[in-house]
Amino acid sequence: MLKVAFIGVGKIGQTIAYSVIFDGLAKEAILYDIIPELPEKFEHELRHAIATRGLDTEVIGTNSLDDVNNADVILIMAGKPRKPGMSRRDLFVDNAKIQIDLAQKLPPRNPGAIYIMVANPVDMMASVFMRFSKQFTISTGDQVETMRLRSFIAKKLKVPVNKVSGYVAGEHGEDAVVLWSTVKVNGKPFDEVAKGLSKEEVENYVKSIPGEIIRVMGGTTWGPATIIKDIVRAIALNEGRVMSIATPRTYQGEIVHISVPTVVGAEIGPSLEPVLPQADKERLNKAVEDFYKVYKENLDHLLQTIKQ
Numbered sequence: 390m391l392k393v394a395f396i397g398v399g400k401i402g403q404t405i406a407y408s409v410i411f412d413g414l415a416k417e418a419i420l421y422d423i424i425p426e427l428p429e430k431f432e433h434e435l436r437h438a439i440a441t442r443g444l445d446t447e448v449i450g451t452n453s454l455d456d457v458n459n460a461d462v463i464l465i466m467a468g469k470p471r472k473p474g475m476s477r478r479d480l481f482v483d484n485a486k487i488q489i490d491l492a493q494k495l496p497p498r499n500p501g502a503i504y505i506m507v508a509n510p511v512d513m514m515a516s517v518f519m520r521f522s523k524q525f526t527i528s529t530g531d532q533v534e535t536m537r538l539r540s541f542i543a544k545k546l547k548v549p550v551n552k553v554s555g556y557v558a559g560e561h562g563e564d565a566v567v568l569w570s571t572v573k574v575n576g577k578p579f580d581e582v583a584k585g586l587s588k589e590e591v592e593n594y595v596k597s598i599p600g601e602i603i604r605v606m607g608g609t610t611w612g613p614a615t616i617i618k619d620i621v622r623a624i625a626l627n628e629g630r631v632m633s634i635a636t637p638r639t640y641q642g643e644i645v646h647i648s649v650p651t652v653v654g655a656e657i658g659p660s661l662e663p664v665l666p667q668a669d670k671e672r673l674n675k676a677v678e679d680f681y682k683v684y685k686e687n688l689d690h691l692l693q694t695i696k697q
């Protein structure tokens with residue numbers, strides 16, 4: 390069991406913390422936020438829930454980063470969420486400033502920790518955090534899209550969701566790419582079983598459903614939180630589960646994060662990129678190129694803003 394720190398315990402942070410603790414994955418959970426009293430009161434809530442299950446997880450809610458020390462895994466949810474109609478990329482500057490601050494303060498207190506970025510735009514925030522902290526950082530990336538894809542196909546084709554496999558890769562958000570070569574239902578390629586369900590309909594769902602949930606529910610929580618908990622689970626239990634998370638790579642001298650199906654356990658990797666068909670590899674290369682272009686523009690603007 391791990392010592393897990395949750396940086397930012399708003400809507401998604403609370404749900405992830407709850408899921409991680411109640412899956413029995415944390416021996417210690419540190420809840421940190423800048424809102425006075427929020428982590429402390431959330432600690433009480435969790436302690437009450439833990440009492441009824443008789444778990445022995447130790448929970449600390451704090452407004453001090455000094456209490457966030459010696460963690461094995463650090464999840465970062467600190468940042469503004471999207472409002473209806475906003476793109477994740479609109480959050481770049483505000484949330485990047487938070488990541489730069491955390492990148493300076495967290496590593497000295499947490500040697501050897503794995504960082505999991507959740508705040509949006511998540512892949513770019515992972516790249517910013519890693520650039521400024523020099524610490525190994527992953528982004529939750531397209532594992533969320535991957536589960537949205539499987540759930541939609543299962544519902545439309547009326548099959549149990551565990552009979553649907555396949556991955557979404559690229560950037561988390563508007564530019565995510567479905568790796569159709571990996572999509573199978575009962576082990577058969579999608580095209581053989583689609584029964585009139587078009588690829589376009591599936592792709593539209595994957596890209597549009599989070600915005601629809603945000604419009605009505607104010608944010609996405611239960612889906613991503615459970616999926617992100619499963620990333621922690623794969624690390625904690627050394628599961629070696631293939632998940633479409635974004636890991637760092639260097640492109641034109643910059644660290645960039647792009648999702649690819651990757652083996653997740655106590656070690657992260659290898660990725661399945663080398664064994665993907667050429668067409669999928671080309672789409673991924675294009676995603677890296679597009680990501681870099683937008684990221685670099687935002688990063689340069691950010692670096693200018695910080696200087697002023």
Ligand SMILES: NC(=O)c1ccc[n+]([C@@H]2O[C@H](COP(=O)([O-])OP(=O)(O)OC[C@H]3O[C@@H](n4cnc5c(N)ncnc54)[C@H](O)[C@@H]3O)[C@@H](O)[C@H]2O)c1
Pocket residue numbers: 396397398399400401402421422423424466467468469470471480484487506507508509510511529530533608609610613
């Ligand atoms: N990766 C994903 O799949 C995914 C899914 C859902 C939400 N998100 C993202 O996660 C982020 C949080 O979303 P939310 O709905 O929980 O928002 P929220 O506003 O409910 O919570 C954000 C929390 O971060 C805290 N915070 C801000 N600055 C901080 C700092 N410097 N240190 C510590 N805490 C700080 C805030 O006080 C707040 O409690 C957003 O950027 C959102 O877009 C990502």
